[in-house]
Amino acid sequence: MITQASTCRLITVSSPIFADSSKLAAKASRTIQAAFFAMAFAAVSLSTTALQAAAPEKVAVADLAKGQAIAAAACVACHAADGNSVISIYPILARQHAGYLAKQLHNFKVKPGADGAERANAVMGVFATALSEDDIRNVAAFYAAQAIKPSYSKDKDIIERGQRIYRAGIPSTGVPACAGCHGPNGNGIPAQYPRLSGQHADYTAATLAAFKSGERANSSQMMSIAKGMNEGDMKAVAEYLAGLR
Numbered sequence: 001m002i003t004q005a006s007t008c009r010l011i012t013v014s015s016p017i018f019a020d021s022s023k024l025a026a027k028a029s030r031t032i033q034a035a036f037f038a039m040a041f042a043a044v045s046l047s048t049t050a051l052q053a054a055a056p057e058k059v060a061v062a063d064l065a066k067g068q069a070i071a072a073a074a075c076v077a078c079h080a081a082d083g084n085s086v087i088s089i090y091p092i093l094a095r096q097h098a099g100y101l102a103k104q105l106h107n108f109k110v111k112p113g114a115d116g117a118e119r120a121n122a123v124m125g126v127f128a129t130a131l132s133e134d135d136i137r138n139v140a141a142f143y144a145a146q147a148i149k150p151s152y153s154k155d156k157d158i159i160e161r162g163q164r165i166y167r168a169g170i171p172s173t174g175v176p177a178c179a180g181c182h183g184p185n186g187n188g189i190p191a192q193y194p195r196l197s198g199q200h201a202d203y204t205a206a207t208l209a210a211f212k213s214g215e216r217a218n219s220s221q222m223m224s225i226a227k228g229m230n231e232g233d234m235k236a237v238a239e240y241l242a243g244l245r
């Protein structure tokens with residue numbers, strides 16, 4: 001890398017394009033040098049991360065059997081044993097990204113010194129607070145590993161409007177295309193962007209309303225997006241997503 005950077009500087013300085021302006025040449029060569037150092041640094045830090053990940057004692061591996069036991073004992077009544085809840089106000093957890101599920105369980109808890117949880121929900125506040133760090137990792141990994149039995153659209157009249165919002169956003173109110181972050185098929189991108197496809201429409205619509213009202217305040221991105229949506233928009237996109245595969 002360092003050899004490359006110095007070679008590059010030599011080439012830049014002697015380049016005829018910069019020959020008439022030594023200042024410009026110096027500036028350009030500094031920029032190029034900086035870029036090469038950044039690349040070299042990134043390469044070094046990547047290999048350090050790889051080494052750390054390889055050290056077994058530092059990696060906390062999820063225990064799916066323990067996660068299953070928690071699900072069967074504490075979550076089954078609402079989310080079902082395999083995460084495919086049958087009641088539409090309870091989110092389907094099956095196949096959701098584990099990192100996203102774990103984040104939500106942390107967000108339902110009231111942090112020390114805070115007035116309320118970032119994601120305020122009386123029921124989930126109680127259940128999440130009862131879970132340890134290990135419990136959260138295990139139950140999130142268990143639900144993420146279950147096959148999804150997706151929900152489906154019931155109100156066919158509004159799914160075209162929902163599809164438009166999902167693919168193109170709502171330009172008049174500044175709402176971006178949902179697909180830009182949640183993916184063309186609504187599968188999300190681990191761990192930041194959750195899966196939305198196949199989710200119960202009632203839950204998705206209620207969640208968008210909670211982002212808008214601030215009851216769910218754990219994503220500044222989603223809170224500002226929901227502000228540009230009315231109830232009809234939310235219902236339409238939620239119906240579309242329930243049937244998306």
Ligand code: HEC
Nearest residue numbers: 074075077078079089090091101104105121123124127139
């Ligand atoms: C009495 C019903 C009930 C029980 C039992 C329950 N939940 Fe929930 N859960 C809910 C409701 C309602 C929501 C939606 C909350 C909201 O609207 O913010 C939810 C939301 C969630 C979410 C967020 C999902 C998402 O897509 O953002 C996770 C994760 C979750 N629950 C995990 C669990 C786990 C793990 C357990 C067992 C330890 C559990 N829940 C037990 C009712 C329940």
Ligand code: HEC
Nearest residue numbers: 176177178180181192193194204207218219221222225237
């Ligand atoms: C700029 C990226 C971005 C765009 C665009 C975006 N989202 Fe999101 N969305 C997120 C992030 C990040 C989260 C996770 C928030 C968290 O960590 O709690 C999320 C979460 C959600 C959730 C909660 C899922 C659950 O299981 O509770 C819903 C519903 C949602 N988005 C719907 C939409 C819809 C509908 C649109 C388009 C109108 C949209 N999003 C556009 C970034 C985005």
